[in-house]
Amino acid sequence: MTALLRLADVRVDVQRAGEVIPILRGVSFDVAAGETVGLVGESGSGKTMSARAIMRLLPHGARTSGQMTFAGQDVASLDERHLRSYRRQDVAMVFQDPLAAINPVRRIGDFLTELERDGSRAERHAARERALRMLADVDITDPERVFGMFPHQLSGGMLQRCMIAAAIMHRPKLIIADEPTTALDVTTQSGVVALLDEVRREHDISMVFISHDVELVAAVCDRIVVMRAGEIVETLAANQLHSDTHRQPYTNALLSCRPDLAERKPRLSTLADFGLDGEPTVTHRPAGRLAEGGGATTAVLVKTETSSRVAAVEVSGLTKTFGGPGLLGGHGRGVTAVKDVSFELRQGSTLAVVGESGSGKTTLARMIMGLEVPSDGSISFFGARRPRRPSMADLRKQARQVQLVFQNPYRSLDPRQAIGASLDEVLRLHFDLDRGQRAARTEELLATVHLDPAVASALPSRLSGGQRQRACIARALAAAPQVLVLDEAVSALDVSVQAQVLNVLADIRDETGVSYLFVTHDLAVVRQIADDVIVMRFGEIVERGPAGEVLDSPQHEYTRRLLDSVPREGWKPGRR
């Protein structure tokens, strides 16, 4: 079999502040005609850089060495004119975030026929015809209408379909799909991936499919290239991913750090369990110290009385309508993000709120925290009703009971405040402690989330994503709350880091009896950590019950669809 694309010892360095940083350290793989190769790895593994190197879209100042050939031709030697035709006719790219990758002020039709815009009348007409056919090919039911629409009028899934249509417009020989479904909901992901696979087969196109999700890659690809820190760990046949007994430890770790949809694991494995170094920059403590870290929590947190019958959080008839009729009686209809939601979070238990984007789960969490004013309904903590518009004193009282951990750890810490100072500020606000006591507590809190005491003096930018999220959890714990609201708190993290954070959360719960309200779209995470679950759709609760029951025998059709869409061993994406 001849290779369509061949990378041989490709190295990429970038210079940053006078330092040469290797991004790819000798990457070699082939893609045969008609083959689909998956690149899988965590952030920083170099998978996106590999894609960019293939497209010659490397950042300014990057230096490349090694050989890269496409159909026998050296990609590095292409001049500007040939490079354009290479990108136009040979290789097409599907980007991660379609909303960011499509010019927002141009119509979908313009985006699809951009290349023929300067052509003759006949050429433009032909391009239009072909674009409409392509849109039909990617399951868009009304191509004529979509052709004239702007990107913001379409959903993420529809847009990604348009991007795939654009990618196949010029009959490329290779499609590079860089995390094409990461920005999409899980049900949409299934459809888009199935479509991509089908279109690829139909037009006989090879594909490089990049994702952080091993199971997804295994379902789509013929071969899997596992990458880590700019190097290839190993290459596996996709159908032998689970049966291969000689897998590298890192591949094993990628597979088993994930929570399992089918059953709860006693404890998630982390990279350390596979003899791999967790985070290159710091502070990962060996597993043996977990108990010690856990022991510190009791000193920090007040052990909650779980015997009490009062619910930790009680929400009743909660409704939020955005942009209703204005003050002057404008006729805005308003969007109901959350509609008549009621539930109780029992003390010491974990309640998961599951739903896709637009289900209202984040709005719900924000209302509970007082960041959004409910249109209707009530919120009570431990039997005491919180005013709809909390005052400063209410917020301060609430902070001692309920705390929030945000989705994005990169933006929820003050970038100019050291971690220790962040914790100290919260401690000073809520407790009457002297400087020494606060320093001791800061250290205890960091130990609780398994962070090194040295982290206290570091600015957030010095920490990895997982460390930052643990620092955020430590800050949330600083006020010794009895309830933690976690808004997609592990969604932005790599699987190995996610495992660490989930383990830390389980430890804290076991030690202190704190209750979690766990907002997530990831059903495997629900299985791993939740006692009860609420499934939301379009702002309403469609199903609720004990997590095990709901996941094992879902009653609502939507819950079933959610479950079917989760990539797992033996899973195949479906177009509907």
Add this chain to the structure above:
Amino acid sequence: MSVLLVPRRSRKSLRVRLPAITWLALIVAVVLVLIALLAPLLAPHDPAATSVLNALQPASGAHPLGTDSSGRDLLSRLIYGSRTTLLGPLIVVGVSTVLGTALGILAAWRRGWVDAVIGRFFDLAFSFPAVLLALMFVAVLSPGLTTAALAVSVAYIPWLGRIIRASALREVNEPYVEALRIQGLRPLRICARHVVPNLAPLIIAQATTSIGFAIVDLAGISYLGLGVPDQTADWGKMVANGQGSIVRGHPQESLYAGIALVITVAAFIFLGDALTSDRDDDR
């Protein structure tokens, strides 16, 4: 104030290699400040001492840059003139930065009607040029450096305020600000301790750039005779005083003062630019 952050920032900037022009601007600015501080030691003559017999002398050993139409030593007047030339803009930048930052952040934090009122105030202040405001201030208060500087400050508030508001708007919507809010932290504290430090690079850059513009505006006001008292040495005033002598073939006074102004303004504007462009790498 935000000045506390300067050491941290400059340490960072020095680690990154600065372009030659920034170094030059920095050196010029430092030398100017030293000249202003050490004026009594550096000036060879009393800048106010007139001597009709020595009027319009060319450069000589006794008067390195010659004398003006009243026989006053030009070098000494230039040296002393640096004091008002730097002091005025310092007042302007101090007042307009503090008020502009406060109003900008207040508007961004409160939004709604507060934002609207502050926005209209900015529009209003924008519609009066600094010189026109100075005329009004002088008419109401007594003429002088402080009056002129206050007038220019008012004219600069919307300029800084708008830029700060735009950036503060983005900043106050960051999750970290929400995280602090739900701790029950007072808004004033969040703004002062978290938002301002995060905007500090922008604030410092804008303030530095506006020093340059303030020098020009204040010199213009002095030129019109609305700023410093007549006897005080001031570059803007020197340009005006020297005008009569230019036609008589003695351009020195206006020329030297003009050159001094150009160099000073350029130095501060280059510095401001360097700080602004450096800001992007900050996060």
